[in-house]
Amino acid sequence: MSITENLLKRKLQQGGVARSPLPEPDFIGETFARQLEEGFRPLVKTMVSAMVLECKIIKLADAIQDISVPTMLGLAEVEDTKAQGLLAVDTDLAYHLIDLMLGGDHASAPVPITRSFTSIDMALCRLPLEALANAFMGAVASCFGRPVTRSLDIVGQRQDITQVRIAPDYVDVLVYNIALDIGEAARAGNLQLVLPLATLDAIRAAVQDEVPDEHASQAQDLWKIQMRRAAVTSPVVINAVLHRKKLTIAALEALKPGDVLEIPASAPDNVGLMVSQPGEKTAQIAAGKLGIFQGNKVVKLDEAVDRRVHEQLKPLL
Numbered sequence: 604m605s606i607t608e609n610l611l612k613r614k615l616q617q618g619g620v621a622r623s624p625l626p627e628p629d630f631i632g633e634t635f636a637r638q639l640e641e642g643f644r645p646l647v648k649t650m651v652s653a654m655v656l657e658c659k660i661i662k663l664a665d666a667i668q669d670i671s672v673p674t675m676l677g678l679a680e681v682e683d684t685k686a687q688g689l690l691a692v693d694t695d696l697a698y699h700l701i702d703l704m705l706g707g708d709h710a711s712a713p714v715p716i717t718r719s720f721t722s723i724d725m726a727l728c729r730l731p732l733e734a735l736a737n738a739f740m741g742a743v744a745s746c747f748g749r750p751v752t753r754s755l756d757i758v759g760q761r762q763d764i765t766q767v768r769i770a771p772d773y774v775d776v777l778v779y780n781i782a783l784d785i786g787e788a789a790r791a792g793n794l795q796l797v798l799p800l801a802t803l804d805a806i807r808a809a810v811q812d813e814v815p816d817e818h819a820s821q822a823q824d825l826w827k828i829q830m831r832r833a834a835v836t837s838p839v840v841i842n843a844v845l846h847r848k849k850l851t852i853a854a855l856e857a858l859k860p861g862d863v864l865e866i867p868a869s870a871p872d873n874v875g876l877m878v879s880q881p882g883e884k885t886a887q888i889a890a891g892k893l894g895i896f897q898g899n900k901v902v903k904l905d906e907a908v909d910r911r912v913h914e915q916l917k918p919l920l
C-alpha cells in the first residue's frame with residue numbers, strides 16, 4: 604500500500620468533530636441553566652437548581668447511545684425550517700415533574716417508579732419540554748444581546764429513542780447534559796439537549812436577521828460579551844432580616860450587655876430579603892419564612908421577587 608493510501612486511511616479513521624456555530628457554548632449553557640430554573644419554577648411551585656454537567660460536540664450516535672427506554676423525549680424544530688433537535692428528560696426527572704405538577708409534596712422525595720408513559724404523562728410533560736426549549740432560545744438571545752426571530756417548537760413526543768431520527772448518526776451535535784434538584788427534599792434527575800450543528804446554524808441565522816444598531820460603537824461591541832459576563836457573575840449581597848425594632852436615641856445609648864430585645868413570635872414567618880441601594884439605603888425585593896434544609900438555615904420565598912428587579916436586570920443580560 605502506498606504512503607498516500609496510508610495517509611488517506613488514517614485520515615478517514617480519525618473522525619473529528621466540527622466547531623459550534625454559536626460562540627461560547629459554555630457561557631450559553633450556564634445562561635441556559637439559569638433560564639431553565641426560571642421556566643421550571645412556576646410548573647413545580649418550588650425552588651429549582653440546575654447545573655450543567657457537560658457541554659460537548661460529539662457524533663449523534665454517541666450522544667443517543669446512553670439514552671434509556673423509556674425516556675421522555677421531545678422533538679424540537681426551529682420555526683419555519685426543517686432543522687430539528689432532541690430534548691430528553693430521564694425517567695426519574697419525568698416522574699418528579701409529573702408528581703409535583705399534580706400537587707405532590709415538594710418537601711419529600713419518593714422513590715421514582717420506572718414505567719411506560721401514558722398519554723396523560725405525555726400531555727403533562729409537554730409543558731416542561733416547552734419550558735426547556737424556550738429557556739435555550741432565551742439563553743441564546745441573552746448571550747447575543749438581540750432577540751431571536753424564530754422559536755424552537757415541540758413538534759412531537761416519544762418515549763423510545765429507537766423511534767427518533769433527527770439526523771444521520773454521523774452528524775456532529777452539540778450536547779448539554781444538565782442535572783436538576785427540585786424542592787426542599789432535593790428531588791433529582793437529568794435532562795439532555797441534543798442539537799445538530801445544522802440546527803444551530805438555523806438558530807444563529809435567526810439571531811442575525813435582527814438589524815444591528817448602526818450607531819453602536821465597534822469598541823463597545825468588542826467588549827459586549829465580556830461586560831455581560833461580568834454583570835452575570837457579579838456577586839450580590841442579600842440580607843435576610845428577621846425583625847426590625849425602632850428605638851429612641853436615649854434607649855439606644857442605654858443598651859448594655861445582658862439586655863434582652865424581644866422578637867415577635869411571628870417574625871420567622873415574615874423574613875424580608877433586602878439589598879443595598881445607593882445612599883446607604885436598602886430595599887426589600889422579596890419575603891419568606893425561616894426554615895432549615897440539610898442542617899442549614901434557609902429562607903423559603905412566599906412571593907416572587909419584585910418585578911422591578913427583573914426589569915432592571917433584563918437590559919444588562
